[in-house]
Structure formats: C-alpha cells, structure tokens
Amino acid sequence: MIDFNKPFLTGKETEYIKQAVESGKISGDGIFTKRCHQFFEEKFGFKKALLTTSCTDALEMAAILIDIQPGDEVIMPAYTFVSTANAFVLRGANIVFADSNAKNPNIDADKIEALITPKTKAIVPVHYAGIACDMDKIMFLADQYNLFVVEDAAQAIDSYYKGKSLGSIGHLAAFSFHETKNLISGEGGMLAINDERFIARAEIIREKGTNRSQFFRGEVDKYGWVDVGSSFLPSEIISAFLYAQIENLDIIQQKRIAIWNRYYHNLKDIIPQKGIDLPYLPDYGTNNAHMFYLICQNLEQRTGLIKYLKDNGVLSVFHYLSLESSHFYSSKHDGRILTNSNKYTNCLVRLPMFFELTESQVDYICNLIKKHLQD
Known part of the structure; x- marks a missing residue:
C-alpha cells in the first residue's frame, strides 16, 4: 500500500532530542525553542514567533489576544478544519461562514464585505493547500472596517503572497507542524505575531497567564498571575525535533x-x-x-x-x-x-x-x- 502520508525524518531529530535531554532542561523555551523562534523570525519576517503545542493552540491564543467576546462575529471559510472555528467559539464568538472560490477552496474575498456587520471582530482567511488567499482585498476590508485578520496558515509554511511570506501579512497567524505538514514535530504549532502591541501579552497568555518570561529576562523582580492564559508552550523535546526539520x-x-x-x-x-x-x-x-x-x-x-x-x-x-x-x-x-x-x-x-x-x-x-x- 502506498500510504497517504509518511513522516520524513532528516536524521538529526533523535540527536537533538538527546542534546535537549542532556542539557537538563526539557520543559519549554530552552535552546532549541529559541533557535526555532530566531529561524522563523529571520526567514519569514514575523515580528515575533512563539512555538505552541499545536496550530489549534495558536488559534486559541489569537482569539484571546484580539479579545473575542461573547456575541462577536468572526468571518471565515466553511471549508476548513474545525480548529479554525472552535478557537473562536470557545471565546463565545458567532461564526459567519463564507463560501469558497469557484476555482480553489480558499475563501472568496469578494463575498466577505456583504457579511460584515457592526458585530464583526475579525476575518480568518485559511490558506488552503499552502496557496495564498487574496490578501490585498482582505487587508483592505480589515482596514476599512477596523477588523483584525488572523491568518490560518496551518498548511502554508514557506509559501508567499506577492513576495510576502504567508503568516506575515495579517495581525496574527497560526501554523501547524503536525506530522502531515511540510515541516513536522509530530504535534506542534506556532503563533506568528505581526502587530507589536500583541507581543508582550502573547508571552503571558502562553505561560498560563503569568509574566514568567519577563521574569527570566530580568524585566520584573518576581512573576505572578497577571492575565488569562494556558499552557500553550511545547516541551524542548518537540522543539528539538522541529529544529532538525527546519535545518532541512x-x-x-x-x-x-x-x-x-x-x-x-x-x-x-x-x-x-x-x-x-x-x-x-x-x-x-x-x-x-x-x-x-x-x-x-x-x-x-x-x-x-x-x-x-x-x-x-x-x-x-x-x-x-x-x-x-x-x-x-x-x-x-x-x-x-x-x-x-x-x-x-x-x-x-x-x-x-x-x-x-x-x-x-x-x-x-x-x-x-x-x-x-x-x-
């Protein structure tokens, strides 16, 4: 049987995992996580990259960051994975589904404006198969109606729109490193932040609502609970596996x-x-x-x-x-x-x-x- 998918190993994954284990730190944000963050920020121009345990987690972080409240409306394509919608439903949003293009499964950008109401908070384009949505039209509408854009770039690593990397155009973006993707870590994801006002809070949300990251950088003298959040950061073992992939x-x-x-x-x-x-x-x-x-x-x-x-x-x-x-x-x-x-x-x-x-x-x-x- 020719399988639909087979995870590809570069040969360095277990070597880097061993290094992570021997370093004595296998919880999140160790040396391999930092290397991954630096690579993605430099390669694709994200203002900030934060690895997560899944693309789903990255989307859930995005929903918190743009302050989705019960009754807010979020426009997205109906032809997408459940995580795209569920991340916003968890915050109480009403999902307004848009149709796809006639030529490919991406959201039909020409159908979005008619769906915008005073309750609309965000547009979530999904770059299906790694092919870009019409981001000029989407960003124009976002600017015109003061909306956030969260790119679901789960399938879109190393793909571009008019020379700009997908995930670097909207305010926020979510990527997947699930074993079916181009780059893999078994399970894993990343939140890309392109609007600087979200960076500090994203670190807090990712660390269970604490300012732990700021504490370890010496920016505060103690850390505590300062916001909502959850345990969104992956272990160093996942990051070590991923770093072997991105090298290739x-x-x-x-x-x-x-x-x-x-x-x-x-x-x-x-x-x-x-x-x-x-x-x-x-x-x-x-x-x-x-x-x-x-x-x-x-x-x-x-x-x-x-x-x-x-x-x-x-x-x-x-x-x-x-x-x-x-x-x-x-x-x-x-x-x-x-x-x-x-x-x-x-x-x-x-x-x-x-x-x-x-x-x-x-x-x-x-x-x-x-x-x-x-x-």
Whole structure:
C-alpha cells in the first residue's frame, strides 16, 4: 500500500532530542525553542514567533489576544478544519461562514464585505493547500472596517503572497507542524505575531497567564498571575525535533515541489478531458507543495476513484466537511447555501504526498487514475 502520508525524518531529530535531554532542561523555551523562534523570525519576517503545542493552540491564543467576546462575529471559510472555528467559539464568538472560490477552496474575498456587520471582530482567511488567499482585498476590508485578520496558515509554511511570506501579512497567524505538514514535530504549532502591541501579552497568555518570561529576562523582580492564559508552550523535546526539520527546509521543499510537478504534468492533458479539475494556482501566490488534490465532478465519481485507488494499493483521502452543515453548527448557521464549499466537500480528493514518495510511485498513481477514468 502506498500510504497517504509518511513522516520524513532528516536524521538529526533523535540527536537533538538527546542534546535537549542532556542539557537538563526539557520543559519549554530552552535552546532549541529559541533557535526555532530566531529561524522563523529571520526567514519569514514575523515580528515575533512563539512555538505552541499545536496550530489549534495558536488559534486559541489569537482569539484571546484580539479579545473575542461573547456575541462577536468572526468571518471565515466553511471549508476548513474545525480548529479554525472552535478557537473562536470557545471565546463565545458567532461564526459567519463564507463560501469558497469557484476555482480553489480558499475563501472568496469578494463575498466577505456583504457579511460584515457592526458585530464583526475579525476575518480568518485559511490558506488552503499552502496557496495564498487574496490578501490585498482582505487587508483592505480589515482596514476599512477596523477588523483584525488572523491568518490560518496551518498548511502554508514557506509559501508567499506577492513576495510576502504567508503568516506575515495579517495581525496574527497560526501554523501547524503536525506530522502531515511540510515541516513536522509530530504535534506542534506556532503563533506568528505581526502587530507589536500583541507581543508582550502573547508571552503571558502562553505561560498560563503569568509574566514568567519577563521574569527570566530580568524585566520584573518576581512573576505572578497577571492575565488569562494556558499552557500553550511545547516541551524542548518537540522543539528539538522541529529544529532538525527546519535545518532541512530547502531540501524538503525542493523534493515536495518536484513530486507536485510530476503529478501535475502527468495528469494535465488527461484529467481535464474527464471533467476533473487540477489545483488552481493564482498568479499572486506561490506553491509550497503541501498537497496535491483533484476536484471530481461529483461525489459518486470521487467515491469510485478513491475505491479504485485503494483496491490497487494507493491510499487517497477526501478532506473537510463544510462546517456550516456540521452537527454542531448547522443550527447556528444563517441558512445561506455555500455552493462552492459544498462542492469541495463532495468532490475533492487528496493524493499521496510525502518526501519519500518516488517518481515511479507517482507515475503508478497517475497511470491508475488514467486507467480508471478510461474504463
């Protein structure tokens, strides 16, 4: 079986974990965490990077930082992972779901303004598959209506919008280092802060609501409980694993992009003839090769394709279920039909994508798809 995902190890992960253990400090914010923070700030231009135990935690920190209160409205795409919404629901927000683009699963920026009300507090664009949303339009609306922008960049490490790294454009951004992502630490995430007024408070929230970080820098003579917060920082073991990954970012990205391009060139002349769409890449964004997906004509076609691939030793998967129709939130949704979001729910299929996927395996998968569609 060709798995959908296989975590890639660079070879230095266990060595760095051993170093962390031998240093005598394996709780958070040790030497490897600081190295990771420095790398991300210098490489991608974040004013402040803070590792977290997950992207979910980073989103929850963002919701606290922008002071989401019960009754506030937050606009986001319905086609996203539950964490995007749940982070704000936990603070009492009402989620206003926007439809996706017709060409890709990103939020349709042209549909956002009509959803803004006096209760709107934030816009949360999700850079699906690491492909940028139309951030100029989104930031223009944020400025016009005095809204916060929190980029859900879970899939978007090392991807860019008009030369700016994703996650560096909104006020805040959340990244994931889950084992399915380009850079991994098993579980793990990061909050990127681009608005300096949030930096000091973010450190406090991340440290259970205490000013512990300021204390260890000598900025206060004792530390105590000064704000709300939780235990959002990861152990040094997770950070050590991640640092081995980021040292190899360029190698990982080159290989993933080569795999993505091989899929695309193998399928580009055949797939469209069968009514299946390839990934759409807008000219304002780069491709970080987080995933390769196809958009089938309907649910029946997708189900048949997934089954055929599995019967022939290839594990492919569908992705999100549009959140406005979820069991938890359907009764809270305003009833709008989100046509494109539901299309991706029923029609999108993800093909295997991981560092060690070989050219022959990609060719085999593509040939299976062609054969199935021609039968």
